[in-house]
Amino acid sequence: MAQHIITFDNVQKVYDDTVVLKNVSFEIEQGKFYTLLGPSGCGKTTILRLIAGFIEADQGDIRLEGKRVNDIPANKRKVNTVFQDYALFPHLNVFDNVAFGLTIKKMPKMEIEKKVKDVLRMVQLSGFEDREISEMSGGQRQRVAIARALANEPEVLLLDEPLSALDLKLRTDMQYELRELQQRLGITFIFVTHDQEEALAMSDEIFVLNKGEIIQSGTPVDIYDEPINRFVADFIGESNIVDGLMVEDNVVQFVGHQFECVDGGMRPNEPIEVMIRPEDMSLTTVEKGKLIIKVDSQLFRGVHYEIVGYDAEGNEWVVHSTRKAIEGTEVGLFFEPEDIHVMRFNESEEDFDARLESYEEEV
Numbered sequence: 001m002a003q004h005i006i007t008f009d010n011v012q013k014v015y016d017d018t019v020v021l022k023n024v025s026f027e028i029e030q031g032k033f034y035t036l037l038g039p040s041g042c043g044k045t046t047i048l049r050l051i052a053g054f055i056e057a058d059q060g061d062i063r064l065e066g067k068r069v070n071d072i073p074a075n076k077r078k079v080n081t082v083f084q085d086y087a088l089f090p091h092l093n094v095f096d097n098v099a100f101g102l103t104i105k106k107m108p109k110m111e112i113e114k115k116v117k118d119v120l121r122m123v124q125l126s127g128f129e130d131r132e133i134s135e136m137s138g139g140q141r142q143r144v145a146i147a148r149a150l151a152n153e154p155e156v157l158l159l160d161e162p163l164s165a166l167d168l169k170l171r172t173d174m175q176y177e178l179r180e181l182q183q184r185l186g187i188t189f190i191f192v193t194h195d196q197e198e199a200l201a202m203s204d205e206i207f208v209l210n211k212g213e214i215i216q217s218g219t220p221v222d223i224y225d226e227p228i229n230r231f232v233a234d235f236i237g238e239s240n241i242v243d244g245l246m247v248e249d250n251v252v253q254f255v256g257h258q259f260e261c262v263d264g265g266m267r268p269n270e271p272i273e274v275m276i277r278p279e280d281m282s283l284t285t286v287e288k289g290k291l292i293i294k295v296d297s298q299l300f301r302g303v304h305y306e307i308v309g310y311d312a313e314g315n316e317w318v319v320h321s322t323r324k325a326i327e328g329t330e331v332g333l334f335f336e337p338e339d340i341h342v343m344r345f346n347e348s349e350e351d352f353d354a355r356l357e358s359y360e361e362e363v
């Protein structure tokens, strides 16, 4: 079995009587791009700080390459952090910023020069050695910060919202660059963001957090297609969510109608929530529609129209369509059985995975 580079086993962190991480457990494999995603204050930075060794866990075990490191100081861990503000020294040039840690470690001068040259090449900043930090753009500063971290040859690079200060265009460019860099170097990246699009675009694995707990973990596609509850569905992408009943396996009822679906493994007539993504529905005539809505408003979004309407029960539906609709008229909505996602109330990730596995074996 491949060894995990980082393991958290029931880790808890308390600040001033408030539990900010509740028994968090996860495993990180070497060489992958992980993202901690969640709203402000959910505990993302706290997890990074615990991995880096800047703070101590109140309970639980933290392991790096199988070895318990709870009591190992930050400078003895093969982990480096790139902070949101990059924490560069404004009075030093690019070379001295990147060389900083190596100088402190008293590495011989020739070796430092070679190392700095190597890491600047990796982040495509060769020739910028003598530039002052104040003369660098936001994206370039970020690359200097990454180069400085890489100079220490970390096995894990922790990145705490490193793109949040950049404008949208540069941010998108840097997303590609960071992903490409991670794949080229094969180092484990743990990236913190509250931006779901960024997480979906960059990660091999995403951990979705809320209130100090990991709510769901998986690949971007898994999490987008099979959110385990309303929180994840709402946080990752846009979604329409209505109450319903799981009549029996493959039959769900909502808005007064029964529909074929692909879910199962629940109690007959169990109350559930139903989620359908706006882009999975298309507009059709009232006669052909599986649901009927009255169009309330529409916005042109460039690639599609965003149409908002209400069904007979007053539920709001958002639909992305390349066709226009007419406000005030009734239209039909069409969707396939696999576009209906059924979510149980209060289902844990473990129970969700176990149910999916046993149900898929049955069918």
Ligand SMILES: Nc1ncnc2c1ncn2[C@@H]1O[C@H](COP(=O)(O)OP(=O)(O)OP(=O)(O)O)[C@@H](O)[C@H]1O
Pocket (backbone or CB within 6 Å): 015, 016, 020, 038, 039, 040, 041, 042, 043, 044, 045, 046, 047, 194
């Ligand atoms: N040193 C501290 N003392 C007291 N409370 C703290 C301290 N550091 C963090 N917290 C609290 O712990 C919780 C988690 O904080 P954390 O910084 O991990 O959140 P986050 O998910 O990274 O948020 P953001 O996206 O806003 O950076 C928050 O409620 C925060 O107020």
